[in-house]
Amino acid sequence: MARSLLIFFSALYLVSGLPTGQWLNVSPDEPELKTAVDLVVREYNSLSDHEYVFRQLLITDAKKQLVSGLKYDLTVLLGHTLCKKRRDVIPDNCQLYGPDNPRTVKCNFSILIVPWINETKILHQKCSQESLLRELIDSSSSTESEDELLETITLFKDFMITYNKNYADHEEATRRLQIFSQNRKKAQKIQEMDQGTAEYGITKFSDLTEEEFRTFYLNPLLSTQPQRPMRKAVIPSDPPPAQWDWRDNGAVTEVKNQGMCGSCWAFSVTGNIEGQWFLKKGKLVSLSEQELVDCDGVDHACGGGLPSSAYEAIENLGGLETEQDYSYQGHKESCSFSTGKVSAYINSSVEISNDETQIAAWLAKNGPISIALNAFAMQFYRKGISHPFRILCSSWMIDHAVLLVGYGERVGTPFWAIKNSWGQDWGEQGYYYLYRGSGACGMNTMCSSSVVE
Incomplete structure (x- = not known):
């Protein structure tokens, strides 16, 4: 040895x-x-x-x-x-x-x-x-x-290794350990109160305070600024199929990671346009969120934004470059958009009904939908179908934009399948499953899509 x-x-x-x-x-x-x-x-x-x-x-x-x-x-x-x-x-x-x-x-x-x-x-x-x-x-x-504290320390050690955490000094490590300990209890309370099948616990955000998590990863502008008016989407007259998932039908790119930047609005919108472009043009292309962070003059880059405004910005710019041509940096830089590199464009955008049956019908026929929701339960979400009490996850506190890609049931529990933008090491390989049928966490209040002709 x-x-x-x-x-x-x-x-x-x-x-x-x-x-x-x-x-x-x-x-x-x-x-x-x-x-x-x-x-x-x-x-x-x-x-x-x-x-x-x-x-x-x-x-x-x-x-x-x-x-x-x-x-x-x-x-x-x-x-x-x-x-x-x-x-x-x-x-x-x-x-x-x-x-x-x-x-x-x-x-x-x-x-x-x-x-x-x-x-x-x-x-x-x-x-x-x-x-x-x-x-x-x-x-x-x-x-x-x-004994309980020692168990927390052992779990904290595993957490640091799993998520490659490295703190500046002993004082910072001590502070993060204390936050981690408090968050374990908070996750347990969320677990006890959840009405679904979700498992909550240690995630890569377990060493962050609630304020830090909201500042770095969420988007308060979603609930404080009015949406840009959009025309209403036409809802299909046929009832939706019992289940549907656009991941199985080629319209969804891999899960991305917004990093410590409140740019979820950009990821939600590009994910929607990726799906629309695939359905209309027959090609799935990973599009650039960084272009929106840098060049959308209405929204606020890492400070948050609205999908409705982002659609308008894309129309004014003339389209989106690919992820490869305009790669994500996780912070605002000077706009370097080139019309010669546009790989996808949109013609307009629509607002979709807040009725969940109609949302399912539109999604199954027309593609993934940009939505926003209350991220109350997401900091400590690990897997399963999340179903927080309405009073804890109300629709008036919308703070995170995501992409609705499908729906179905697990052992009799209906769910929405939601593509998130926190990397594949969060949730179920980057996805969040939310109870379907009760407007859980306000997921039905801000549904929209681009239109590609």
Whole structure:
């Protein structure tokens, strides 16, 4: 094992390209960090007088420096396990302690690895029982036990690895852990009150306050500014089929990611136009949201916008470029639209009925629909059919634009299939399933489509 570690660090040293003497932050998911942490945890266990093995719970700070070797400064939270010390014990495989032997320690390590002389040296080790867990207990008004808080910390560690989270320092990591803990309880309350089959819990937004989530990912203009008037759409006279999904019929591009930018309105509109262009021209093209963020002079880029205004902006511009030609940046830049690169255009736009049966009929015949809704339950949504109480997810607080692509039933529960713009690592591969038939979360209040002739 020691030989393989030295070979690993020798290769790492030769290709690192680190500037000598400069400290650089290390991402929690980097393989080199895991190996360095394994070394210091092994050292801690070998030198401590504890009968039981401790294992890593959370890395709150990690830096590296090129000196006479590779130097790492690490702050690691360790947890007491139920494994007694033995030569063959692997700490990460050990169950964490129970209520009768609670213990966590926060340790600062400094480690130097000099691979060409076959040397690994722990330069500094300082561990304190005043751990991050203790800080949480002291600063929280929660009635959680230490066991419950330790479970939260373990989940937070997994969350950081899963979503590649890296915080600036120990204080920021502590703050995010506290928010994460509060959000776990909030998600549980939403779960208890939901009337559908949805599962709520840890998502990539679990370390954000409600205010941060709304600021970075939602669109308050949807409920504070009036829509531009549009003509009414003609509703098909035939009843809609029992189920329909435009993903199965070629009219929907892959799920995209708006990033930390309130540009959902642009994604909702481009998704609708992608479907209309496919149905009228026979070609599915991924269109540019960044063009709208940069060149729509009426809407407010990452500050929000309205689909009705975006349609008008596209008509005035002359069309949309492709995603490939005008790629998404996630922030406003100077408009660089070129009429010579237009790949899709629209002729007008229509407002669609707020009757859900009529919405289904129009969708099945004419394509995906741009809609807006109240995103109350979406921060912690994981899967299933979401059905919040109306009072919690009212139609007067519309704050997120999405794309309605289909509808159907799951085990007797009717749903709308909604394409979101938060990436494929959210919800069900980027999709949200919402109860159909009650105007849930105001999904029927702002339905519209472009018209391609």
